[in-house]
Amino acid sequence: MAYQFPALTSEQKKELSEIAQCIVASGKGILAADESVGTMGSRLQRIKVENTEENRRQFREILFTVDDSISQSIGGVILFHETLYQKDSQGRLFRDILKEKGIVVGIKLDQGGAPLAGTNKETTIQGLDGLSERCAQYKKDGANFGKWRAVLKIDNQCPSHLAIQENANTLARYASICQQNGLVPIVEPEVIADGDHDMEHCQYVTEKVLAAVYKALNDHHVYLEGTLLKPNMVTAGHASTKKYTPEQVAMATVTALYRTVPAAVPGICFLSGGMSEEDATLNLNAINLCPLPKPWKLSFSYGRALQASALAAWSGRAANKKATQEAFMKRALANCQAAKGQYVHTGSSGAASTQSLFTACYTY
Numbered sequence: 001m002a003y004q005f006p007a008l009t010s011e012q013k014k015e016l017s018e019i020a021q022c023i024v025a026s027g028k029g030i031l032a033a034d035e036s037v038g039t040m041g042s043r044l045q046r047i048k049v050e051n052t053e054e055n056r057r058q059f060r061e062i063l064f065t066v067d068d069s070i071s072q073s074i075g076g077v078i079l080f081h082e083t084l085y086q087k088d089s090q091g092r093l094f095r096d097i098l099k100e101k102g103i104v105v106g107i108k109l110d111q112g113g114a115p116l117a118g119t120n121k122e123t124t125i126q127g128l129d130g131l132s133e134r135c136a137q138y139k140k141d142g143a144n145f146g147k148w149r150a151v152l153k154i155d156n157q158c159p160s161h162l163a164i165q166e167n168a169n170t171l172a173r174y175a176s177i178c179q180q181n182g183l184v185p186i187v188e189p190e191v192i193a194d195g196d197h198d199m200e201h202c203q204y205v206t207e208k209v210l211a212a213v214y215k216a217l218n219d220h221h222v223y224l225e226g227t228l229l230k231p232n233m234v235t236a237g238h239a240s241t242k243k244y245t246p247e248q249v250a251m252a253t254v255t256a257l258y259r260t261v262p263a264a265v266p267g268i269c270f271l272s273g274g275m276s277e278e279d280a281t282l283n284l285n286a287i288n289l290c291p292l293p294k295p296w297k298l299s300f301s302y303g304r305a306l307q308a309s310a311l312a313a314w315s316g317r318a319a320n321k322k323a324t325q326e327a328f329m330k331r332a333l334a335n336c337q338a339a340k341g342q343y344v345h346t347g348s349s350g351a352a353s354t355q356s357l358f359t360a361c362y363t364y
């Protein structure tokens with residue numbers, strides 16, 4: 001037993017738990033604007049905009065300079081390395097603009113997948129080498145939380161014991177390094193929606209993955225009060241013919257979480273994983289209304305489901321700034337209501353909000 005060698009001081013723990021609670025304060029969630037250059041390229045391609053640094057900067061400037069009332073819905077924004085150092089057209093650093101609104105700045109820390117030989121094309125995630133130094137620098141540069149996404153898939157022999165253990169251990173090692181450097185780790189073990197499996201199978205796999213993740217976090221002495229979980233919702237595979245209501249998704253999701261995630265974790269912020277904007281909001285709302293014990297904040301950390309309508313409204317034209325900000329604000333507000341179980345679908349959503357945002361094998 002190594003309890004006589006505490007991993008963190010009480011001051012470090014206090015800081016981490018305050019940051020985590022601030023991000024998921026009532027009704028608040030996370031904007032995942034941390035698409036890598038390549039991922040952002042595929043988003044821009046859909047609206048026929050060239051993937052240049054300036055175009056990526058322009059879109060993000062529009063999002064981050066939205067009205068200050070956004071801070072009632074968004075508690076944290078995850079940035080990609082490039083974006084942390086970018087400025088708006090008046091020369092103000094994006095990270096300073098976000099901080100002035102009371103939004104916590106986060107940084108994507110994982111560096112892409114690597115194959116696990118001898119498995120059915122499963123992966124582990126790279127980025128542990130030099131991670132402590134990167135975290136220390138990002139903390140100095142204004143980041144207060146990190147994100148690391150591990151990908152697990154449901155397929156023949158998948159997820160394998162090796163993939164579950166390897167990704168759980170890597171997530172735990174990342175979380176420990178983050179906390180040593182004052183960053184709250186967002187722990188993201190994503191069971192991707194590729195496949196034709198039913199919801200029950202997804203629940204079984206999600207429980208196995210989360211149980212392994214929390215065992216590893218405990219083994220690595222990670223302070224749970226200073227972490228956030230970013231899981232998939234429990235749904236059927238994208239190619240499944242079975243359809244489930246938001247209430248069924250909610251029951252399966254909260255059951256899986258209740259069986260595996262300790263109550264010490266302050267918040268669970270779901271990824272959207274290719275759901276349409278509207279489905280992501282309706283499911284989150286049902287999750288918050290689910291009649292099971294819910295000792296954590298249940299909120300969102302959406303990438304696609306917060307930006308799809310905004311991207312479509314922008315279409316690369318500065319003249320569309322107002323419409324872009326309105327579209328973004330609308331989704332942020334809807335998810336804020338859903339995070340409190342107060343979302344009422346009015347039936348007036350735009351076409352983009354009901355479109356599936358699924359991409360096959362969405363690995364990075």
Ligand SMILES: O=P(O)(O)OC[C@@]1(O)O[C@H](CO)[C@@H](O)[C@@H]1O
Pocket residue numbers: 032033034035036039078149188271272273274301302303304305364
């Ligand atoms: O599933 P979504 O809500 O679109 O995005 C979830 C997410 O983890 O996956 C992306 C790829 O790493 C990130 O940009 C984002 O943070």
